[in-house]
Amino acid sequence: MIEHLQDTVTLNNGVKMPGFGLGVYKVDEEVAVDSVKAALENGYRSIDTASFYNNEKGVGKGIRESGVPREEIFITSKVWNDEQGYEETLEAFERSLEKLGLDYLDLYLIHWPVKGKYQDTWKAMEKLYNEGKVRAIGVSNFHVHHLQDLMSNSKVKPVVDQVEYHPHLSQEKLRAFCEEADIKLEAWSPLKKGRLFDEPVISELADKYGKTSAQIILRWDVQNNVITIPKSTHAHRIKENADIFDFTLTDEEVTRISSLNKDDRTGKNPDSFDE
Template identity: 45%
Template sequence: MNQPMNQNLQPKIKLNNGHLIPQLGLGVWKASLAETQQMVKEAIMNDYVLIDTAKQYGNEAAVGQGIQDGFKATGRKRDSIFLTTKIFNGDQGDYDKLRQAVNEQLKKLQTNYVDLLLLHWPVNDKYNESWRALEDIYKDGQAKAIGVCNFNVERMTDLLDHAKIKPAINQIEFNPLIHQPKIVKFCRENDIQLEAWSPLGNGRLLSNDVIKQIADEHQKSPAQVILRWEIQQGFIVLTKTTHPQRMKENAEIFDFTLSPDEMKQIDKLDQEKHSIWYDKFKWSGNPDGVDDYIGKPGAF
């Protein structure tokens, strides 16, 4: 049975290839298989149509089944959702290996294409060859758009020097505690859309006095204020929750606006500190023990 679309979740952003992406979506990092399947189903039932996963998360199969469950519950079809997955670091650098890996990922997701395919990390000496494979995947229709994650200015510049197709998106860590202004400015100047992972800063800001005061003034939650701060800057935002009520709450951010002064107050919280584990990756792609994460849902 078809459900009426929630108008709050209608805003979309046009990528540099013309493809439209919803501005608010659901990420499934650190979710177990059972949690992932249920949260994806619940997300679709609550009109979330952007779903973001990755091979590294170990839960693509659960995402695929959750999507099918959501379709059964709502009557939706494949073209009504925007599905993103990512290339695992260990599959980078080898054209044939990467393409085979993507075929396997699509099988797990129960689809013959994704709307967005991203390089998960800029692995040294491998990302340009990996990008060549993504360009062909895009040309063959297995991905409607292609992009990257965690690229800084140096590596994005190098990629653009070698690429035939410009990345549509750079997915980066972005929240009031880390703004990454150099790469944000570079991407905007080069028509590369920005997408925020860890938009709530792993929950570290939910008890912040500045955020709480602004939230009280708007009769909103601290999480809603933070997400609104990112939305107003034009970011695509990926939230993560296993609770249906919080999914609904996270979506209720299009009925209020933060003032310029409130935006500046939140801007001042910047510390330019990455997540505690971020430097483990650096640019080598496979830090010690990272292979142990594959296939284990809940891994980063």
């Protein structure tokens, strides 16, 4: 479990990744510049984007304008569904790199498990990894069976599976599988777009610790050893989201929050998404 904002977790290839970062899902290009700068100014060192978000240029600009050295920042991007396939992925990676204005990525993910394509996509990502163009490769929105299928035909194991994860979707089976396989689980939409804030358990704990509901949920992520990347476009909220390292939930409280699970998604099910 990380104990400070800039603490890292060690991925299965030895690369160290911050356990907490900023997500910029579909943030406007210009807004992304300021969001990234605000995050980096407040101590964040991990930024998560994707080609689908259409803001890689803004993310890159924010990184450059922040003044924080490139080597201190962990940058993730993802290959989108219509970019998948072997050659297509190699081309998509170069486009992302160019938009970001970078020489390499720290982490590159398959955004969704597009049937019939993600195996070839992974082979391209292995090539990028072996050539040193990306420090680590992983997946997003993969169920256990997708991971099993991928690993049965691959040479490099994914380091991360980034999935929708929050108290209404605690993904215990997937989390247990990833822990056993030494794959880090990473949470997107950890706050369920604010739809968890009125849960009585969350509100009660927020009052007890003098924290916001968001901070209670993000602390639950951290104590479950799940990498988390909350999205915000407001500097004060970006700072507030990371202010979760001065208190600790009890084991019973973590369990109470986990018991809120409803297997309820805000996004698509990876077995039935629109490819």
